[in-house]
Amino acid sequence: MASQRDVKNRISSVKNIQKITSAMEMVAAARLRKAEQRIEELRPYASAIRRMTRRVVEAAEHVPDLPILEEHDSTDKVGLLLVTGDRGLAGAFNSQIIRAGNRRRGELREEGTDVLWYASGRRGVSSIEFRGYGLENGYTGFTDRPAYDDARTIADDLTSAYTDGKLDRVEIIYNGYISPLTQEVRSEVLLPMQQIEFLAEEGDEEGESDGEGKDDGADDPGHHKTLWIYEPDPEEILRRLIPDYVEISIFRALLESTASEHGARMTAMRSASDNASDLIDDLTLEANRVRQAEITQEIMEVVAGAEGLR
Amino acid sequence: MARSKFKAEVLTPEGEVFNDEVEMVSTRTVTGSIGVLAHHAPLLAILEPTELRLYTSESDYTSFVQSEGYLQVADNEALLLVEDAIEPDKLDRSKFEGRLESARETLESAEEGSEERARCERDIKRFEAFLEAADNSGSPSS
Numbered sequence: 001m002a003s004q005r006d007v008k009n010r011i012s013s014v015k016n017i018q019k020i021t022s023a024m025e026m027v028a029a030a031r032l033r034k035a036e037q038r039i040e041e042l043r044p045y046a047s048a049i050r051r052m053t054r055r056v057v058e059a060a061e062h063v064p065d066l067p068i069l070e071e072h073d074s075t076d077k078v079g080l081l082l083v084t085g086d087r088g089l090a091g092a093f094n095s096q097i098i099r100a101g102n103r104r105r106g107e108l109r110e111e112g113t114d115v116l117w118y119a120s121g122r123r124g125v126s127s128i129e130f131r132g133y134g135l136e137n138g139y140t141g142f143t144d145r146p147a148y149d150d151a152r153t154i155a156d157d158l159t160s161a162y163t164d165g166k167l168d169r170v171e172i173i174y175n176g177y178i179s180p181l182t183q184e185v186r187s188e189v190l191l192p193m194q195q196i197e198f199l200a201e202e203g204d205e206e207g208e209s210d211g212e213g214k215d216d217g218a219d220d221p222g223h224h225k226t227l228w229i230y231e232p233d234p235e236e237i238l239r240r241l242i243p244d245y246v247e248i249s250i251f252r253a254l255l256e257s258t259a260s261e262h263g264a265r266m267t268a269m270r271s272a273s274d275n276a277s278d279l280i281d282d283l284t285l286e287a288n289r290v291r292q293a294e295i296t297q298e299i300m301e302v303v304a305g306a307e308g309l310r
Numbered sequence: 311m312a313r314s315k316f317k318a319e320v321l322t323p324e325g326e327v328f329n330d331e332v333e334m335v336s337t338r339t340v341t342g343s344i345g346v347l348a349h350h351a352p353l354l355a356i357l358e359p360t361e362l363r364l365y366t367s368e369s370d371y372t373s374f375v376q377s378e379g380y381l382q383v384a385d386n387e388a389l390l391l392v393e394d395a396i397e398p399d400k401l402d403r404s405k406f407e408g409r410l411e412s413a414r415e416t417l418e419s420a421e422e423g424s425e426e427r428a429r430c431e432r433d434i435k436r437f438e439a440f441l442e443a444a445d446n447s448g449s450p451s452s
Contacts, residue, residue: 041325163425231355
């Protein structure tokens with residue numbers, strides 16, 4: 001049976017752990033709010049780009065043939081981009097991405113396609129390296145607060161690999177942010193880009209941009225064509241606008257992943273703190289029992305001694 | 311005489327950096343420098359990395375270092391969508407100098423005619439413009 005001192009030591013170490021986990025929970029909660037805000041801040045930019053693209057597509061004679069819109073004849077090499085965090089202790093956040101990546105790899109290999117790995121976040125990078133898969137490119141050091149520049153770097157790497165024929169398809173796997181408690185693993189095809197993506201009328205975004213968007217779709221589209229000045233011509237503008245979608249998609253994935261990370265960490269740390277207080281309760285009970293047993297023992301010894309003297 | 315004012319908004323993927331009434335927007339498109347005054351004809355243009363100036367009066371202006379982006383003028387409103395808009399005094403020179411250097415190195419090793427090469431050239435152009443714009447706008451109101 002554990003001595004009183006052992007139990008007390010355990011109680012104090014569990015209390016220390018609880019202090020750390022609850023501090024981490026609070027930090028994650030504060031960062032989560034900021035991360036949510038940044039997702040919100042991207043929205044006006046993304047929808048302005050979308051509206052602009054729609055207008056330019058209307059004005060352009062045709063959508064230019066961009067390499068990132070073209071599907072390659074055969075799919076031999078697929079790039080997988082795993083979006084993870086730099087740090088652990090966030091529940092299933094990192095491991096579910098790595099597991100999903102692994103599963104996808106199995107599927108692709110059955111089809112006879114090679115997988116080339118790209119990863120953002122130290123956790124994904126080290127896990128891919130550990131498995132000896134060979135990493136094409138890793139991006140670390142920003143997952144707490146991804147900047148647009150980081151998304152651009154990743155997008156540039158992937159699009160140039162795609163355009164130069166090093167990759168035939170690019171998929172991204174990341175944690176989509178739903179609420180602080182729920183994140184879902186999302187897998188999307190980044191390249192070749194689907195034209196639908198930028199031509200689609202997005203119901204919810206239209207609704208939200210009501211005030212500003214009136215001049216866009218409401219009146220006759222042919223009307224704009226004559227009035228608007230394009231510098232340079234609409235086709236050239238599209239050549240620049242369309243690749244931006246890849247950057248924006250990646251940036252959104254990075255932001256959602258960051259929010260998910262903080263959400264997952266917050267939840268994980270909350271249950272760790274709860275577990276710690278359960279453990280403290282149990283241990284306190286144990287400590288009392290041990291103390292009581294020692295007292296009983298002593299009384300019995302005294303009584304037995306008194307009996308013996310009689 | 312004071313010019314008439316119009317609304318100008320600068321949006322980046324990381325949020326709105328400017329939204330106010332201005333007299334003139336001065337920036338550069340791929341075809342050259344441009345100054346937009348109130349009641350400009352509808353315009354859609356690609357922006358080049360340069361210094362962006364938003365004149366709130368004849369002599370006062372807010373200045374940003376902008377990267378690539380788009381300018382849309384319609385209904386007496388200017389909307390600038392740029393990937394980065396940094397206040398000149400917040401620009402981290404050493405960071406961009408370092409990146410310019412590494413972009414130049416990659417360019418050396420990149421294959422002729424590849425997308426990688428084209429991208430390095432774009433990067434170099436952007437970093438150079440950033441540094442140049444940061445130098446020029448050292449002292450506002452001058």
